[in-house]
């Protein structure tokens with residue numbers, strides 16, 4: 001790597017400022033450091049994320065370099081023995097104080113937050129074995145008992161060290177980097193070839209690409225977002241993946257859908273506090289507040305209410321958020337049901353049927369080694 005890891009890390013920390021979180025600072029810093037190589041770049045990212053994961057264990061008076069080295073020591077010790085730190089200490093220091101009023105801080109959840117995250121990829125439908133053979137170092141996921149393994153699940157956990165963006169298959173769209181829980185949202189929608197779906201908060205297209213793949217590139221997928229920039233990225237990814245059955249459009253969420261068709265299914269993958277991503281993105285623990293949660297619930301409620309009229313009778317509405325706070329999950333789902341008697345809870349194809357969570361499910365990081373995610377579904381009567 002040449003220069004010491006902690007010096008690179010300290011420079012990245014120096015770039016972090018309001019509006020520029022750690023992941024953006026890494027994106028600003030790393031591309032200009034060609035000499036680091038893929039392994040070096042990954043080490044710098046790991047060091048910066050370890051720093052924010054262990055922030056409340058570090059001595060403020062010490063230099064940034066010393067604190068980074070100390071965070072890496074703590075990370076290594078914890079990875080060797082996750083019971084070396086008591087759950088009470090994790091509850092007090094690994095998450096902000098407001099979180100305990102919003103979700104259960106179980107020892108399993110807290111421990112999962114302090115481990116390094118897994119890297120998940122999604123192979124195109126039916127190609128998981130081929131992609132795994134070509135990349136190597138891939139494992140199929142084992143889902144917990146309350147989840148049914150979808151037959152088309154093509155998720156692979158990648159344990160290798162190659163920069164996947166340069167790996168064979170990435171440019172040709174053979175696989176996408178996509179968290180396992182996000183992939184399960186696609187399976188919870190379960191769109192069929194020939195149907196019409198609307199991905200109302202399509203963003204850069206992570207879930208839209210998956211929906212299109214599950215539809216066998218047949219039928220129609222409306223992909224809308226309020227951000228033209230994000231839709232631009234979606235278009236590029238769609239071209240790479242050979243996805244043709246979609247129409248992108250800007251939708252700010254204020255008015256009705258930008259089309260008249262009634263859909264077989266609508267996915268509202270709403271903007272949220274992102275608490276479910278705090279293992280992957282620990283800096284967000286210290287920049288997200290309960291006020292953000294409160295503001296986002298109003299957006300979530302409005303997006304669901306404005307998307308619902310586009311569901312045809314008998315069609316499905318799916319709500320997903322990568323957070324586990326009560327305000328953004330069960331409270332939103334309860335509120336939607338109370339205000340929309342024309343919608344009834346609809347069993348999720350990924351949930352073990354008959355269980356209490358069959359129409360709503362919380363995917364927990366400690367069960368899946370993936371992001372925390374909440375999914376609920378309704379059927380229009």
Ligand SMILES: C[S@@+](CC[C@H](N)C(=O)[O-])C[C@H]1O[C@@H](n2cnc3c(N)ncnc32)[C@H](O)[C@@H]1O
Nearest residue numbers: 201202203205206207226227252253269270271
């Ligand atoms: C969770 S992200 C979507 C991620 C995307 N579905 C994926 O899988 O890659 C939420 C998206 O909602 C969009 N958004 C935020 N507020 C919105 C609003 N009021 N109306 C429409 N889209 C909005 C954001 O631009 C963001 O792209």
